[in-house]
Amino acid sequence: MDAFLQRYSLQIIVWLGALSTLAIFSILYKENAFYRLFEHIFIGLATGQGIFMTVSQVLHPLWWKRMTAEGQWYWVFAFLAGMMFYFVYSRKYAWISRIIFGAFMGFTAGLTFKAFATQYVPQIAASFKPLGGPPSSARPDVTAMTVVYAVSFLVFLLPLVWAAVLGSKAARLKREAGIR
Amino acid sequence: MIILRALLNIDRRIMYGLLCLTIVVMLKWPVKQPLSTTHAVKGVYDAVEAIPHDKIAIVSIVWSSSTMAENGPQTEAIMRHLFKRGIRFAILPWDQQGATLAKDIAEKVSAEMGKTYGVDWCDWGYRPAYLYQILPALAKDIPATIKKDYRGEDVRKLPMMRGVKTIHDVGLVADITPSGTLDAWISQIQGVYKTPIVFAPTLVMVPEAYNPLDAGQIKGMLPGLPGAGQYEQMLNYVGFGQKGSGALSGSFILIIVLIILGNVGLVASRRRRPEDGGGD
Numbered sequence: 045m046d047a048f049l050q051r052y053s054l055q056i057i058v059w060l061g062a063l064s065t066l067a068i069f070s071i072l073y074k075e076n077a078f079y080r081l082f083e084h085i086f087i088g089l090a091t092g093q094g095i096f097m098t099v100s101q102v103l104h105p106l107w108w109k110r111m112t113a114e115g116q117w118y119w120v121f122a123f124l125a126g127m128m129f130y131f132v133y134s135r136k137y138a139w140i141s142r143i144i145f146g147a148f149m150g151f152t153a154g155l156t157f158k159a160f161a162t163q164y165v166p167q168i169a170a171s172f173k174p175l176g177g178p179p180s181s182a183r184p185d186v187t188a189m190t191v192v193y194a195v196s197f198l199v200f201l202l203p204l205v206w207a208a209v210l211g212s213k214a215a216r217l218k219r220e221a222g223i224r
Numbered sequence: 225m226i227i228l229r230a231l232l233n234i235d236r237r238i239m240y241g242l243l244c245l246t247i248v249v250m251l252k253w254p255v256k257q258p259l260s261t262t263h264a265v266k267g268v269y270d271a272v273e274a275i276p277h278d279k280i281a282i283v284s285i286v287w288s289s290s291t292m293a294e295n296g297p298q299t300e301a302i303m304r305h306l307f308k309r310g311i312r313f314a315i316l317p318w319d320q321q322g323a324t325l326a327k328d329i330a331e332k333v334s335a336e337m338g339k340t341y342g343v344d345w346c347d348w349g350y351r352p353a354y355l356y357q358i359l360p361a362l363a364k365d366i367p368a369t370i371k372k373d374y375r376g377e378d379v380r381k382l383p384m385m386r387g388v389k390t391i392h393d394v395g396l397v398a399d400i401t402p403s404g405t406l407d408a409w410i411s412q413i414q415g416v417y418k419t420p421i422v423f424a425p426t427l428v429m430v431p432e433a434y435n436p437l438d439a440g441q442i443k444g445m446l447p448g449l450p451g452a453g454q455y456e457q458m459l460n461y462v463g464f465g466q467k468g469s470g471a472l473s474g475s476f477i478l479i480i481v482l483i484i485l486g487n488v489g490l491v492a493s494r495r496r497r498p499e500d501g502g503g504d
Contacts, residue, residue: 166439
């Protein structure tokens with residue numbers, strides 16, 4: 045059996061892959077049992093692999109082993125913190141879940157603040173381009189696009205400004221004429 | 225009139241069949257397509273060329289089997305270039321399926337190019353995709369954050385990890401992804417430590433990457449399958465990037481032809497006289 049698998053495993057995998065792909069694409073023709081069967085197989089495989097990878101490469105070596113074999117008992121707090129989320133299902137003890145949700149919201153807020161400073165500020169700074177054209181080493185398409193953007197923006201903005209000016213003038217005239 | 229009516233009512237199954245046939249034929253008998261190298265792809269090549277030999281590269285894998293057709297060739301091309309230059313790299317998978325698929329690609333390419341696990345490359349093993357939480361710790365202490373590779377071995381004991389302590393020992397991060405993970409790499413790594421990043425997204429994600437590219441936050445980009453094809457061309461080998469780009473072009477041409485046919489049928493049917501049963 046081992047010799048057979050060793051010799052034909054690649055062929056078996058390729059044929060199974062081809063069969064599965066055809067089964068999934070058969071939905072394009074119409075809904076059918078063949079598609080349904082392989083849809084469930086795919087979902088089961090993905091879920092199974094996800095659980096296996098999470099347990100074998102994260103939970104076991106980085107949490108369970110450290111807690112039980114390497115003496116880092118304090119990792120038990122990660123479990124307790126995780127369990128706190130589930131109190132959201134209890135009306136009486138929902139306040140416990142709010143503690144952990146609040147903590148995570150705080151972490152995320154901090155990271156988002158940092159992300160704005162490090163990610164968007166350089167992009168905003170880079171968007172200020174000279175209309176007269178960059179040095180010859182710069183990319184010509186960037187300058188051309190910048191000019192197009194600037195002109196488009198002005199074309200969009202001017203009617204709005206004009207409408208706002210006209211609107212305020214009309215309002216002033218109405219006020220002066222005593223019209224409500 | 226019959227032809228016009230037929231053009232307006234082509235069965236979707238016929239269109240799917242034609243699309244399938246086009247892709248199969250063009251993958252089986254690839255048409256050599258001239259691919260011009262874009263500024264973004266050249267940026268990736270230059271960034272890999274600029275990695276100092278005393279630093280490692282991180283190949284961040286966020287993709288799974290659903291986008292393998294695009295992200296797989298990108299991963300292979302980047303790995304080939306790193307091996308070719310003798311730059312050590314570590315795979316950092318954030319997806320359970322991608323962890324296995326990227327490792328398979330690395331094993332295949334390393335066997336072809338005579339490279340050794342642990343010496344020329346390693347796999348840090350799957351990590352849940354909490355990039356915002358993991359990356360700040362990774363930047364400060366790589367071995368303490370990663371701890372073990374996918375085989376459960378201490379990463380400190382791998383020969384390629386000797387001297388690798390912080391993000392300052394990393395010369396390049398290649399983010400290969402169909403998801404919005406680039407923001408995390410830029411905000412937590414590039415923006416803080418100035419570590420060069422290259423980006424290999426799927427084709428639909430390309431427009432949103434032009435802002436960081438123009439701002440210099442990423443050194444280059446491989447736009448989907450054509451990006452991988454262009455990179456393969458620069459590395460002088462023919463992989464799925466080039467073969468697949470031909471099939472992709474063929475399918476786009478077919479879609480354009482179908483759209484034209486549909487519109488011709490619609491316009492012509494409106495021009496028919498009312499007594500012929502035309503018009504709206």
